[in-house]
Amino acid sequence: MRGGLFKTCFHMTLPSLHHHTHAHAHAHKVDKIARLKIAIFLTLIGMVIEFLGGFFSRSLSLISDAWHMVTHLFALGMSYFAVLLASRPVTKKRTFGLYRAEILAAFVNGITLIFICAYLVYEAVLRFIYPKEIKVMEMLLVAGIGLVVNGVSTALLAKASSHDLNVRSAFLHEIGDMISSVAVVAAGVIIYYTGNNILDPILSLFICVLIVVWAVKLLIESSNILLESAPKHLDVDELAQALKEGIEGIHEVHHVHVWTIASSMYALTAHVVIEDCHVSKANELLVRINNLLKERFSVGHTNIQFECLVKKGVSNEGKG
Secondary structure, eight states: BBBEEEEEEEOOOOOGHHHHHHHHHHHHHHHHHHHHHHHHHHHHHHHHHHHHHHHHOOOOOHHHHHHHHHHHHHHHHHHHHHHHHSOOOOOOTTTHHHTTHHHHHHHHHHHHHHHHHHHHHHHHHHHSSSOOOOHHHHHHHHHHHHHHHHHHHHHHHHHTTTTTTHHHHHHHHHHHHHHHHHHHHHHHHHHHOOTTTHHHHHHHHHHHHHHHHHHHHHHHHHHHHHOOOTTTTHHHHHHHHHHHHHSSTTTEEEEEEEEEEEEEEEEEEEEEEEEEEEEEHHHHHHHHHHHHHHHHHHHHEEEEEEEEHHHHHOOOOOOO
16 A cells, blocks of 8 residues: 555566567677677787887887786776676576676776776886987887777777677777877877987876776766666656656556666666556556667666556455
8 A cells, every 4th residue: 555545466577578688688798709809819919019019119108008908908808707707697596697797897997997097107207207218110110010909909899889888898998008009109200200208208197197087987887887876878757757658557657766787788676556457458558668668768677566546435345
């Protein structure tokens, strides 16, 4: 009984609506795994080349970019591991499977980026105090190779990152390193013509600023998911109003809870007040509710509890 006007009739879910969603998700994960494998291989090669080239040319920006690629390798490895975990079947103890492993990987990646930035700042300060001569031609050659590697890896992850926070974290690593590789090439050209080696540590600091901005955004987004906040694209009041206005027979929607299980995977529970009716009629209503939630708000996992509208002056006894 709610305020003397409603009584709880039953709650219903519609698992059949999720079959197509899970099939599509499986195909998407297979594609992600393939792209991540290639990106890991390319990043490993680029990292080794930049480390060797950085030490040989004495370029801090190149060494910094190599260390940045180490974090990318870690990020890609974590993302790959998380996708494998998320692909495992659900259990009685983990009814949503291990999808949250992807979010944990994104959170760890964000923290790692911040620690790497602290290291790069430290190295840049040392270079301001103790400048070093740079072998510019070697620096440019290695930076060019790194740019090609990062460009290919970024292109591979671009498609898979659009709806996946975990892969997006690795994608952001790749974008950051691609930008830094472009900057290293540009700095090398300037140093070659001006002989001003101070640009090398300045560039390292610039790379740090870019990384921190992306890392903070990544941490905020992954933290919101871990704290089960409502998806940022979804307004709970708007959703409730859409159900009332878009589906005839709904009198009220309350106790709405929406959260993100994993990237682009949203769940919802809600109480929906309807008039007393047969179960078959309620099931038709449930189908319309789930369709609206899926099409307008991308919510694919729902648990709807119906409450019956009880007219004043009518006794509840004898119903059923």
